Amino acid sequence: MNTSVRIAPGLVLKNPVLSASGTFAYGEEFSRLFDLGLLGGIVTKGLSLNPKEGNPLPRVYETPCGLINAIGLENIGADAFISGKLPELRSFGTPVIVNFFGSSEEDYALLASRLDVNGIAAIEMNVSCPNVKQGGLEFGRDPEVLFRLTGAVRARTGKPLIVKLTPMVSDIGAMAQAARAGGADAITCANTIPAMAIDEHTWRPVLGNVTGGLSGPAIKPVALKLVWEVSKKVDIPIIASGGACTWNDCVQFLLAGASAVEIGSASLRDPLCFTDIITGIEHYLESRGLDSVTDLIGKLETP
Amino acid sequence: MNDVLAVVKGNRAVARDTFLMDLDCALEPSLPGQFLMVKVSSSCELFLRRPLAILGQGEGTLEILYKLKGEGTLELSRKKPGDVLWVLGPLGNCFSPPQNGESALFVAGGTGLPPVLALASRVGSGALVIGARSKGDIPLLDRMNSLKGVAVYPVTEDGSLGRRGMATDVLGELLAGAAGPCAVYACGPRGMLEKACELSGVAAARCEVSLEEYMACGFGVCSACTVKTSAGPRRVCSNGPVFDAATIAWGAR
Numbered sequence: 001m002n003t004s005v006r007i008a009p010g011l012v013l014k015n016p017v018l019s020a021s022g023t024f025a026y027g028e029e030f031s032r033l034f035d036l037g038l039l040g041g042i043v044t045k046g047l048s049l050n051p052k053e054g055n056p057l058p059r060v061y062e063t064p065c066g067l068i069n070a071i072g073l074e075n076i077g078a079d080a081f082i083s084g085k086l087p088e089l090r091s092f093g094t095p096v097i098v099n100f101f102g103s104s105e106e107d108y109a110l111l112a113s114r115l116d117v118n119g120i121a122a123i124e125m126n127v128s129c130p131n132v133k134q135g136g137l138e139f140g141r142d143p144e145v146l147f148r149l150t151g152a153v154r155a156r157t158g159k160p161l162i163v164k165l166t167p168m169v170s171d172i173g174a175m176a177q178a179a180r181a182g183g184a185d186a187i188t189c190a191n192t193i194p195a196m197a198i199d200e201h202t203w204r205p206v207l208g209n210v211t212g213g214l215s216g217p218a219i220k221p222v223a224l225k226l227v228w229e230v231s232k233k234v235d236i237p238i239i240a241s242g243g244a245c246t247w248n249d250c251v252q253f254l255l256a257g258a259s260a261v262e263i264g265s266a267s268l269r270d271p272l273c274f275t276d277i278i279t280g281i282e283h284y285l286e287s288r289g290l291d292s293v294t295d296l297i298g299k300l301e302t303p
Numbered sequence: 304m305n306d307v308l309a310v311v312k313g314n315r316a317v318a319r320d321t322f323l324m325d326l327d328c329a330l331e332p333s334l335p336g337q338f339l340m341v342k343v344s345s346s347c348e349l350f351l352r353r354p355l356a357i358l359g360q361g362e363g364t365l366e367i368l369y370k371l372k373g374e375g376t377l378e379l380s381r382k383k384p385g386d387v388l389w390v391l392g393p394l395g396n397c398f399s400p401p402q403n404g405e406s407a408l409f410v411a412g413g414t415g416l417p418p419v420l421a422l423a424s425r426v427g428s429g430a431l432v433i434g435a436r437s438k439g440d441i442p443l444l445d446r447m448n449s450l451k452g453v454a455v456y457p458v459t460e461d462g463s464l465g466r467r468g469m470a471t472d473v474l475g476e477l478l479a480g481a482a483g484p485c486a487v488y489a490c491g492p493r494g495m496l497e498k499a500c501e502l503s504g505v506a507a508a509r510c511e512v513s514l515e516e517y518m519a520c521g522f523g524v525c526s527a528c529t530v531k532t533s534a535g536p537r538r539v540c541s542n543g544p545v546f547d548a549a550t551i552a553w554g555a556r
Contacts, residue, residue: 025524060527
């Protein structure tokens with residue numbers, strides 16, 4: 001049985017199960033719980049050029065079947081990651097995909113060139129960040145801005161480039177096409193959904209940042225539909241991200257058109273879920289008499 | 304740290320909205336101050352685990368003491384003997400025991416009793432100040448009183464048990480009256496911890512506090528519980544929950 005999937009030239013995953021950005025830190029903690037080499041790939045916490053402090057507390061709040069987070073992209077910065085975290089992380093024998101973000105096109109491009117080092121298998125660009133020079137609108141909300149940003153980053157890196165789209169657009173297919181035209185090798189679909197929580201007793205927002213992003217199984221049906229939409233519009237591989245907790249969820253995302261699936265919130269609840277999910281997919285293939293994960297990708301049968 | 308299946312042996316109310324749960328569970332040995340992430344429901348509707356301090360641990364057994372705070376602890380309170388729960392732990396760091404002849408002063412308020420009582424039981428000497436709104440809010444008073452070598456000082460806001468006032472009122476007096484060096488160990492509301500830190504500073508006593516913050520993972524990956532300290536940002540779950548009180552940036556949150 002072949003569980004491997006191809007995401008980009010030079011980026012083949014041994015199975016379609018990845019960690020997700022922001023719920024895996026830089027891998028150290030999870031490496032004490034299980035062999036990271038079992039994963040299809042490791043997606044790191046989002047990095048910026050310089051270390052970033054993050055938002056005031058509280059930063060998380062549970063909602064039915066999920067959580068809202070407003071961590072604020074706290075991270076140690078690209079240099080500290082490359083010198084302090086990457087050497088161990090790359091030793092697990094699974095591709096290291098580095099998530100990154102910026103506040104201007106120049107930031108993104110400079111950071112992409114900084115991350116063009118040995119040991120990083122691919123970079124995943126978070127475009128759900130405000131464009132400081134253009135009135136604060138997120139880069140991922142305007143196809144022209146996203147096309148330019150992707151092109152600027154493409155020009156500065158030899159790594160496979162994955163663009164992680166925001167779900168907060170009216171036509172996500174058009175955003176995926178813009179990223180592809182700009183030079184993206186693959187699309188991650190999607191990200192958390194903006195949300196908030198209010199304390200009716202104090203009349204105050206629960207989160208220190210007032211608003212945050214909803215994740216977890218609550219958003220899975222939304223993500224499934226977004227993946228399906230994107231798969232109809234672009235021919236590059238899609239990595240699903242949005243509420244997958246079980247092998248069943250992963251198979252659904254694969255059928256919708258994803259080539260791989262990131263496991264995020266589920267790993268906060270069940271840090272050992274990755275191994276169950278990977279073996280679950282294998283058993284599913286076996287029970288269906290399928291030779292390869294690729295036999296599932298995009299095979300949704302619509303009426 | 305490991306994720307282990309625990310079997311509920313007992314689960315009973317021991318004070319107002321406060322429950323003591325006994326579990327059969329083969330957890331690695333823990334130290335006072337460490338905690339668990341308890342999966343309160345197998346349904347993902349209650350999605351996150353709940354961070355709960357370890358009150359006691361024996362051969363294959365665990366004790367947790369928890370207060371009803373919301374849906375997660377309500378679900379926990381409904382568990383019956385024979386029910387099973389996944390617990391991830393032991394997590395976080397621990398208190399450092401008294402050293403160089405220090406007298407131990409334990410201070411607990413609100414939900415902060417379990418790690419402090421776990422430490423007081425281990426140390427077996429010193430004074431334990433337990434603060435609460437009212438007499439009915441104080442659990443396990445018999446157990447505290449049975450600790451040989453530990454003097455127990457209940458303090459209630461309404462005066463229904465022990466002194467009327469705040470736990471830190473008594474802490475201030477104990478520090479002022481101490482003959483030698485003291486180590487203060489505190490867990491409870493943030494205001495209480497900040498006051499304990501201030502009083503310890505004045506008395507030149509070492510002060511360790513166990514912090515509580517909203518957490519998602521409990522083992523250092525999500526950065527939900529990052530607090531500001533003089534040594535930079537620190538995660539309560541994995542760098543703490545126990546911190547040298549003097550390093551906490553109390554005003555910043």
